[in-house]
Amino acid sequence: MENFTPVSALIGGGLIGLASGIYLLLNGRIAGISGIVGGLLGRGGNDTGSATFERLAFVIGLIAGPLFLLIASPITATSLVTSPMPIIVIGGLLVGFGTTLGSGCTSGHGICGLSRFSTRSLVATVSFMGAGFVTVLVTRHLIGGL
Amino acid sequence: MRIFVSLLCGLIFGAGLYISGMIDPQKVLGFLDIWAIADGGWDPSLAFVMGGGLIVAIPFFQFAKNRDEALCGGKMGLPTNRKIDRKLIVGGLLFGAGWGLVGYCPGPAISALAFGQTDTIIFVAAMLVGMVACRVSRLN
Numbered sequence A: 001m002e003n004f005t006p007v008s009a010l011i012g013g014g015l016i017g018l019a020s021g022i023y024l025l026l027n028g029r030i031a032g033i034s035g036i037v038g039g040l041l042g043r044g045g046n047d048t049g050s051a052t053f054e055r056l057a058f059v060i061g062l063i064a065g066p067l068f069l070l071i072a073s074p075i076t077a078t079s080l081v082t083s084p085m086p087i088i089v090i091g092g093l094l095v096g097f098g099t100t101l102g103s104g105c106t107s108g109h110g111i112c113g114l115s116r117f118s119t120r121s122l123v124a125t126v127s128f129m130g131a132g133f134v135t136v137l138v139t140r141h142l143i144g145g146l
Numbered sequence B: 001m002r003i004f005v006s007l008l009c010g011l012i013f014g015a016g017l018y019i020s021g022m023i024d025p026q027k028v029l030g031f032l033d034i035w036a037i038a039d040g041g042w043d044p045s046l047a048f049v050m051g052g053g054l055i056v057a058i059p060f061f062q063f064a065k066n067r068d069e070a071l072c073g074g075k076m077g078l079p080t081n082r083k084i085d086r087k088l089i090v091g092g093l094l095f096g097a098g099w100g101l102v103g104y105c106p107g108p109a110i111s112a113l114a115f116g117q118t119d120t121i122i123f124v125a126a127m128l129v130g131m132v133a134c135r136v137s138r139l140n
Helices: A006-027 A033-040 A051-072 A085-101 A106-115 A119-142 B002-020 B025-032 B045-065 B086-102 B106-115 B118-136
Strands: none
Touching: A006 A106, A006 B002, A006 B045, A033 A051, A033 A085, A033 A106, A033 B106, A033 B118, A051 B002, A051 B106, A085 B086, A085 B106, A085 B118, A106 A119, A106 B045, A106 B106, A119 B025, A119 B086, B002 B045, B002 B106, B025 B045, B025 B086, B106 B118
8 A cells, every 4th residue: 555645635635525515505516527528518508608618717727726736836746647549549438428428427426426415426426436446457457458 | 706716616626636646547546456455555545535525525515405596696506316327327337447447537637638748638538529429429
């Protein structure tokens, strides 16, 4: 467990929870990233007025937050992708398709859904966590090297 | 005001992903690799991120449940769909498979664009294509 970082995980998780809570209380919206991004792709249906700009502002913040910390803070981080290109593309397609079909991702179902004690979100969270565990079992232990 | 709140929440959310380490796919894959528990290589950090997130978010969500209106105006948009159907489960399984293949879920993938890496940009582009494909197929 040499990579285990419980303190920064709790602090970072707390910030994610805080952002989700403020977004709901002030704007009345669920901070589900797949939903926010998906809504920007059009055909969203019921977006009116400033909704598109709100989504855009959230996404800009989502990129600007880490960018600011990367440049101006002593906290270092990496975002290391080790998968070969075809796997990156397949993974991206699956994440996009799956989160749209299942109406949510780690934030929408995992944080927001579980915080309002939604059974539907619990089922979704168990589904994607389970599939994630099995996929890593296959790629790292059964066939290896991906 | 609503746009400012959105920007602020995005900034805090992104900072949380960065500080928690979840912006790194290797950190996420280290958690999804529960099969490494046996040899001591498992990284339970993601569970602590979820835990920290829930501890802070639960009071907000429970308070919001009893309100009809958001503080900045407009209705409190809590989901009303309670259906547990095939779409929910199959969608979750497909998402989880993609998540396990690369280590990115939507939030960290978008946030990691800050690093300007080609691999991340391609993943996000494929993710957007996947979202549109699901919409166009009218399966969702």
